[in-house]
Amino acid sequence: MKLGKLSPSMLSNLLGQIHINDPRVLLGPGIGEDAALIDFGSKVLVAKTDPITFATDLIGWYAVQVNANDIACSGATPRWFLASVLLPDSISEDKIEAIFSQLTEACEELEVSLIGGHTEITQDLKQPIIVGCMLGETEKGKTISTSGAQIGDSIVATKGIAIEGTTLLAQQYYTQLIGKGVSVSTLESAKTLLRSPGISVVKDARIACSKVPINSLHDPTEGGLATGLREIALAAAVGMKIDVDAIPVLPECTTICEALSLDPLGLLASGCLIATLPKQSTSELISALEHEGIEARTIGEITKADSGIVMYNSEGSNPLPDYDRDEFARYLETQSK
Template identity: 55%
Template sequence: MQAGKLPLEYLETILGGLTSNDPRVALGPAAGEDAALIDMGDKYLVAKTDPITFATDRIGWYAVQVNANDIAVMGAVPKWMMATILLPEGSSEKEIESVIAQLNGACNDIGVSLIGGHTEITYDLPRPIISGVMLGEVEKGKEVRSSGAREGDSIIMTKAIAIEGCSILASEAGSKLIEAGLSQEDVDAGKRLLDNPGISVVRDARISMTAGKITAMHDPTEGGIAGGLRELAMASGLGMQIDQNSIALTNTTRRYCDALSLNPLGLIASGSLLACVSPEDEEAVIGALWREGIAAWKIGEMLRKSFGIKISSSGRTQDLPRFARDEIARFFSS
């Protein structure tokens, strides 16, 4: 297989055969769901693991953000983190200490405790890799699942798409961007996206939950916004209609995708939150996000499954594009 996430339909097939012998597992492996739920009495323990395989710059910081995002979109509070850190032969003590400091600092920033993990120098590894495990908790009845979306729900998206994808390209492929005709200022602009608007959706999720009845949330990552929307549709067993003109793009994203012939709909999308909400609460949720400085728009609605997964632009409606792998994986493999 090619580099990147497993195809969604194949993942659903192999996960469908898994079972749990522990009745406390309220939500186990499922395509489109962001984390597991374990019954701990009056609360659920929420558990997630996610690796960092594309980025190397600020890799420890990245690991905290992407794992915390998946806890937050379950309606939970991120609390504890562990990390397995694999480093190439020849890594210096300074490099190792920098990764640990990034992990610890990023955890402290969001109130998470770094509670352990594993660190090693790994044979024949070309670049650092971190696999994080994040644990959180949520009161029973307040958990949110991707499968909770209902027909007629509005789909809200925060910030803009491909924030993470552009920041990775700027940090890992700046020379390629310049070769493609962009300037050093363009490269620097992509690096700044990592912090502004940023790839964390922890605040986005918390504000949305407070403002209205959220039926489902999802963190679109590898596979881009198109992949995230398909995962949401699969988990909920519904179809959807998306308005492409409502999907925000930064000018930096437009320039990067034009220069490198990438489709922004399929470019890794951490930084955007997808939230499903009843039409009655749509304005309240969007307004609350804007008041807290987080851009948000309605980009579509959940429909019956038989409708399919459609996207409209300039009066034309078609199936939402499918990507065999994330556009960034395609770029780095070319």
């Protein structure tokens, strides 16, 4: 099997085997739905789990951020976090303490309580893995699902792409990229993207939900912006028309992807929030985000399903690329051979 997510067809078949009889489960597993919703009286409990499997010195910090993002994209506030931390037998005590410090510091930054989890030294593990579980809450009637996108909605993207993938490539293939002609200044700038503009979309989502009527929010991760857009379309049974020239590709991302022959649209895109909303509210949303220092722009619109998912520019239109795995995972695999 290839590295990365299971294919949508395989995942759809697997999820089709799940039958939920509990009426308190308001939203269960589905393509493009990254969190579950559970009826808790006057509140809705939102539950999310996500692992960090790529090598990174910030694995604890990452684990909190990516799980909090999906809670926020459900219209909820991240509240409680649990982490299962699996460690190789070669790890030092200093590194274990560093991971724990990252977990606690990231939770404090987001005002999340670290309420439990599990730790162990695991046989045959090459690098640490953290499987996080984030719980959040919101009031009834205020939840948002990926499937909520409506025909006629504008599609807005924040910050730019591909923050996470660009940083990981710069960190892990620094020397190789220098050899391919990428400047030191570009690589150093790329390494700072995790913090500024950052991979958290919690603030982006909070602003969006508080300022305008939002139909759908989604946090594109593996498979990049293109996969995130496709997940919205599949979940909502709609089509899309995407303006290629409007997609905010960060200059560091463009340079590094060109050097490694990768496509920015298919590269790990944590940090970019996709929002769909009524067209008449688009300007207000963009203004509200930019007032808080978050860049945002309209990149397309939701169309009927039979229109397909297409990209267009002045030269014409083409189907949105369909990636069977993330571009980072694809490159990682080529380097391990």
